Amino acid sequence: MRFRHIKEPSSMGSYSSDDVIFLLKNISDLIKEQSNEEREFIMQNGGHYSEMLPIEYFPTEEYMEIFYKTLASTKEKVAKAAAIVGELIYRQKGENAVIVSLARAGTPIGILIKRYLEWKYKKKFSHYSISIIRGKGIDENALKYILNRHNPQDIQFVDGWTGKGAINEVLNKATSDFYDKYGIRISEKLAVLADPAHCVELYGTREDFLIPSACLNSTVSGLVSRTVLRDDIIGENDFHGAKYYKEWLDKDVSGAFIDTITERFSNIAIMEKDIENIEGKVYNKGIKEVTEIKEKYNIRDINLVKPGVGETTRVLLRRVPWKILVDDINNPNLKHILILAEDKKVPVEVYKDMSYSCCGLIKSKAKESVK
Known part of the structure; x- marks a missing residue:
């Protein structure tokens, strides 16, 4: 099937088009x-997060120092996880694999996987970044654009990490709906760098560690905002929207993050046992633990409970946190969490009964609780 009336993408973001097409x-x-504060109240009283954008937190020098230190200490771990995911994808999809990352946390991870595959297998791989939104689904125009150029069986969706598995469920429903509408089957399997929720088959690790790209917002994601879907600015034939923070080019570390990890590929050795150690079994531990916390x-x-290092970072950067739960106050993965919590005067509590390193709890702003 050839889809008509699909627009060409405009130039977007600070990444090279060789790395990704937004x-x-x-x-x-x-x-x-x-x-x-304004967004939180709107979201908890009927508004949708995808119709608004937060004022992006601009990191302090102390916070950026943590980003660089974390990058230095985890670069080999991130490189190995990206390589393992790349190998798993290659074994399932082969040399025609098409990486489709979920904007925006998935974008840098998609680039790392693409770069690993190109380094290892000495051929070009396609990588697109598209929008998926909880409660609204995937960008069908973006999928149609990809399907006009590639076979559906070659598509591999990629994200950064799993929280409690919500996007996994959105993706399952979106691919099912797409099949019902167009009769085209796309695999709903999601590949991630880290799967602390134990809810996907394709992952690099299930350790809840700090992926350096989770530390920052747009300045480590190609200067692209979170995605937006609003009827007054997104037309029927448009892709979902995003803001491009071109004015922050001098603060951008997106390329530095990618290059630092990519340079480690030649230093790591992926053994057959590394692939065999990936269970491929789904336990959905995350949602069980989140329900207990709730x-x-x-x-x-339950959407006010955000488990894992990546999701807790997001809570502190762009939500209104009530409390942060940590498994161990001395956990080295949590240095940036503790700095952000102190900066925003958010209480931190030790909570041992979780497999995550931490969990962010969002303050209720429902009308009945506002005095």
Whole structure:
């Protein structure tokens, strides 16, 4: 099937087009950012997060120092995890594999996997970054663009990490809906660098460690914002939207992150046992633990519980946190979490009964709780 009326993507983001093609509409002049307090109240009273953008947190020198130190200490671990995922993808998809990362946390991970595959197998691989939104689904126009150029069986979706597995469920439903509409079957299997939720088959590690790209927002993601879907600015034939922070080019570390990890590929050796150690079994431990936390802390909405280092970082950067749970106050993966919590005066509590390193709890802003 050839899809018609699909637009060509505009130039977007600070990455080279050799690394990724963003299938996103540039809405830089069409949307105004809102404070975390304002957005939180709107979201918890009927509004949708995809209709707004947060004011991006600009990191302090101390915080950037943690980013660089974390990058230095985890570069080989990240490189090995990316290589393992790359090998798993290659074994399933072969040399025609098409990486489709989920913007924006998936984008740098998709680039790392693409670069590993090209380094290892000495051929070019395609990589697109598209939007998927909880409660609204995947960008079908972006999928149609890809399907006009590639076979559906070659598509491999990629994200950065799993929290409680919500995006996994959105992807499952989106691919099912796409099949019902168009009769085209796309695998719903998601590949991630880290799977602390134990909810995907393709992963590099299940350790809940700090992936350096989770530390920052747009400045480590090609200067691209979170994705937006709003009827007044996204037309029927448009891709989902995003803002391009071109004015921050001098602060951008997106390329430095990718290059630092890529340079380690030649130093790591992926053995057959590394691949065999990837269980490929799904336990969905994450959602069970999150449900227990929700009940223990009397939280009305499970979406206010955000487990894992990556998700807790997001809570501190662009939500209104109530409390941070940590497995161990001396956990080296949590240095940036503790700095952010102190900066925002958010209490930190030790909570041992979880397989995650930490969990962010969002403050309730429902109308009934506002005085």
